[in-house]
Amino acid sequence: MADEPLLSIRDLVTEFRTPDGVVRAVDHVSFDVGAGETVGVVGESGSGKSVTALSVLGLVQGGRVTQGEALFDGQNLLKLSGEKLRKLRGGDIGMIFQDPVTSLNPVWRIGRQITEAIRMHRDVSKEDARAEAVELLASVGVGEAENRVDQYPHEFSGGMRQRVMIAMAIANRPKLLIADEPTTALDVTVQAQVLEVLAKAKEKSNASTILITHDLGLLAEMADRVVVMYCGRVVETGTVHDIFREPRHPYTKGLLDSRPGLDHEAETLPAIPGQPPSLMNPPHGCKFHPRCFLSNGREPCRTIEPELFQIDAATARASRCHYHEELAIDPGVSSGRHADPRGSGVAGWRQLLDRIRPGRKKEKR
Ligand SMILES: Nc1ncnc2c1ncn2[C@@H]1O[C@H](COP(=O)(O)OP(=O)(O)O)[C@@H](O)[C@H]1O
Ligand SMILES: [Mg+2]
Known part of the structure; x- marks a missing residue:
């Protein structure tokens, strides 16, 4: 391998204890994400894609990472303190989830959500952060960004909210973007627009990306390499060309x-x-x-x-x-x-x- 990967997931195991027994949702999963690379993770619903991402981010709820490591920039994310992980999330690691309704605070204006995200990670004045927020919103295609920055999430459509999520994810120039079904909740025409925004954001930030999706078309368009998951296991990996051709x-x-x-x-x-x-x-x-x-x-x-x-x-x-x-x-x-x-x-x-x-x-x- 030429360069060190930016993220190296090794032997990751994540389990949930349920009344009926232990569910191993992620079963010795290993894959790398190279600098600037987009790795698509695909598989049917329930195959462990989201839990893999949540494990890396320290966000698994009700379950436990029992084994493995996730080396990011040389440090094992699975061993970091809660405080250090919070610093990374939204900072060096940007996240875009399926449902922006649950990811945005309904009682905060859009501008505040973005400026808080910026100021949590960087020493920027309120005014400068607001100016950045407006610029970010414009860059993800939110029209009249100077006005819309003062609106609340419920005043945004689903597609527009997802654009806000993308703006927040790239606000602190992440090295890694994790997008989990970023367009699944949207209708098809809006999906295409949001995808374009995502592709541009990725290009602009040159962040490595983990793109979780069950949409093969999305992979064909965006992924450099593909990881196929089944039943908590990685069952195939390869370049997007190899996977789709053969x-x-x-x-x-x-x-x-x-x-x-x-x-x-x-x-x-x-x-x-x-x-x-x-x-x-x-x-x-x-x-x-x-x-x-x-x-x-x-x-x-x-x-x-x-x-x-x-x-x-x-x-x-x-x-x-x-x-x-x-x-x-x-x-x-x-x-x-x-x-x-x-x-x-x-x-x-x-x-x-x-x-x-x-x-x-x-x-x-
Ligand atoms: N909170 C939980 N409690 C128990 N089992 C869970 C929980 N979250 C996820 N799982 C189990 O993990 C499996 C993988 O979930 P997930 O990673 O969300 O799948 P997907 O590939 O659709 O993103 C699910 O099929 C489920 O059995
Ligand atoms: Mg999922």
């Missing part, structure tokens, strides 16, 4: 096949059969095998949980599937029992990616 985990392929990939509103195809299993009582062997088209009841799938097999160290390409080689476009040592399983779903994504992200980037990692 998924090497049946679950990733299932996700891609379930959306044709041509645009956000495209018709949804049959999803992966079945439901994600209970975290309390996950299946033996590979946690995905009961829903897997590739397993065919093969014994290792039922009995041995696959490790995260490294496919290419240079691009951090890895898959947690015993038979990932059978999914290779050119399956070197494949048994050849399966014809090319790539359906129209993956082909559609490949075309989309070629169109919107031409010139395959040379990723460092």
Whole structure:
């Protein structure tokens, strides 16, 4: 690896105790976020994406990080005091959550929310902070920012509130942005606008970004690398091009096949059969095998949980599937029992990616 990553999550385990037993929501998760890089984290609802982010931020409620580290700029976030973490959140680490209604204080004017955020982290006068707030609002596309800075959150639409959240997240020039389903609560046309704002904010701040989403289109547009989660586990990692062209985990392929990939509103195809299993009582062997088209009841799938097999160290390409080689476009040592399983779903994504992200980037990692 060329440079040290900005954030290195290693072996993270987060558990919740419930009346029915212990739920391991995050199960030995490891991934890196390089400087300036956007890492997309994708997976069905309940796969542990949000809990991973909350763990790193020290914001897990009702649960506990029981193992692992999150090295940020050389320090382990999981060992920092509450006070130091508070300093980082909204400072070097900007956060954008799904629902700005719960993240904004309803009784504070928008301007005050932003100026407090600025003044909590930097020694800036009230007047200067207010001027910055107006500038920030204008930069995220809030019209008449000089007037709107004095309004309350309820006077803003959902999309406008999310723009305010983005403005606050970048107010202190973060090194890392964590965006958890930043557009999920918005309707489709507003989503596109907010996305554009987010992309610009990211570009302007050059912050590394963790983008949590179940929206594959969003990943195709913004992510440099992708981490696929299933049942609290990382099941595949790779560059956005590798993941979308040649998924090497049946679950990733299932996700891609379930959306044709041509645009956000495209018709949804049959999803992966079945439901994600209970975290309390996950299946033996590979946690995905009961829903897997590739397993065919093969014994290792039922009995041995696959490790995260490294496919290419240079691009951090890895898959947690015993038979990932059978999914290779050119399956070197494949048994050849399966014809090319790539359906129209993956082909559609490949075309989309070629169109919107031409010139395959040379990723460092
Ligand atoms: N407060 C909680 N108490 C018990 N279990 C929880 C709690 N929060 C999350 N979980 C468990 O963690 C799993 C992962 O949640 P989450 O990270 O929010 O998923 P997602 O990938 O949709 O963001 C959930 O399926 C749930 O079982
Ligand atoms: Mg979530």
